[in-house]
């Protein structure tokens with residue numbers, strides 16, 4: 001009898017340990033915050049999107065709200081680290097899948113901010129989960145200083161979406177880059193809303209900018225490395241990949257391959273280890289081919 005009681009106790013104890021481990025594991029899986037530099041953190045709610053926040057003496061600056069769920073979890077994480085108020089939420093660009101969730105920050109009295117081009121689009125195209133930013137900025141560069149930290153906002157032109165902003169923390173030589181670079185993955189599907197030529201121009205400009213580490217809004221690096229971002233090598237590899245697709249297309253045309261057969265023929269085994277190579281490479285080739293065929297799109301004057 002005594003033995004049975006002991007066995008039951010051990011069984012319950014073991015079960016509790018397992019439950020606890022399971023809980024810890026699922027928590028880690030559902031969201032994650034990592035310190036990447038002094039007072040700078042990378043955050044994901046494990047939805048394939050990464051945000052960044054900076055804690056200054058006078059408050060917190062957050063980049064990329066993503067969604068209400070993502071933002072609420074991020075605010076909870078920030079409050080675990082600091083009791084300083086969240087002063088700014090900065091949007092990278094217009095697209096709903098990045099710019100949603102802003103209301104979470106408006107509700108706690110933060111200033112939400114987007115480039116004027118993104119702002120105008122967001123106003124004209126309200127998303128289900130998207131709040132119109134409280135403020136907008138204009139031009140190619142803006143600086144925000146809060147406490148002892150300065151963050152630079154750079155608009156590099158019509159590369160992807162509208163008002164695409166690259167953020168630089170000069171003191172940390174650290175950047176936050178949305179959608180323009182996704183390490184370890186081919187281009188996104190049909191490469192939606194990218195002006196390829198302008199994009200390549202922006203990639204060149206990024207390489208000249210003063211940072212040596214970047215947090216990318218999407219990152220397919222494995223072994224838990226994605227949240228730590230990457231560096232300029234990721235940008236160089238991407239530039240090379242676009243050039244290799246284009247060179248491959250012209251090579252097939254030279255051989256006499258009918259243009260619309262090229263997406264099904266062209267292979268670039270050098271990039272086979274990249275995520276979505278099998279699924280998306282043909283779509284990527286279609287997009288570059290159409291760009292070469294039709295000319296750059298989307299496009300508008302004065303850009």
Ligand SMILES: [Zn+2]
Nearest residue numbers: 093095161179
């Ligand atoms: Zn986008």
